[in-house]
Amino acid sequence: MRLLLQLALILSVCFIGDFLHRVCGIPLPGNILAMLVLFLLLCTKIVKVEQIEEMSNFFLKRLPFFFLPPTIGILAVYGVLKGNLLVFFLLCIFATIVTLALTGKITDILVHVQEKRKKDA
Numbered sequence: 001m002r003l004l005l006q007l008a009l010i011l012s013v014c015f016i017g018d019f020l021h022r023v024c025g026i027p028l029p030g031n032i033l034a035m036l037v038l039f040l041l042l043c044t045k046i047v048k049v050e051q052i053e054e055m056s057n058f059f060l061k062r063l064p065f066f067f068l069p070p071t072i073g074i075l076a077v078y079g080v081l082k083g084n085l086l087v088f089f090l091l092c093i094f095a096t097i098v099t100l101a102l103t104g105k106i107t108d109i110l111v112h113v114q115e116k117r118k119k120d121a
Contacts, residue, residue, distance in 0.1 A: 006055035
């Protein structure tokens, strides 16, 4: 029963994100809005990590499965991409490098802020 409640909570947040996108017209995908809503709920302690931990771990363990639909979608439009495979490949490499660089920089900033807080305390 506990897992069903956790799943219901996660799905409710997903539906809220989709609602914000479709009805309110917020120009972000519903799944991104849902992650932001869940982040805010966790930060404000309205939802506690323990309330969604088991179901979240279940999803994380099966994360590669969620990449199948986009991969199949890319295969479905292979004819369109065939002429631009090099551009597509270079774009993927560039996006990966930018993501790694930004993640590293943000991590450096957060570590610096955390060390500064420890020194001040």
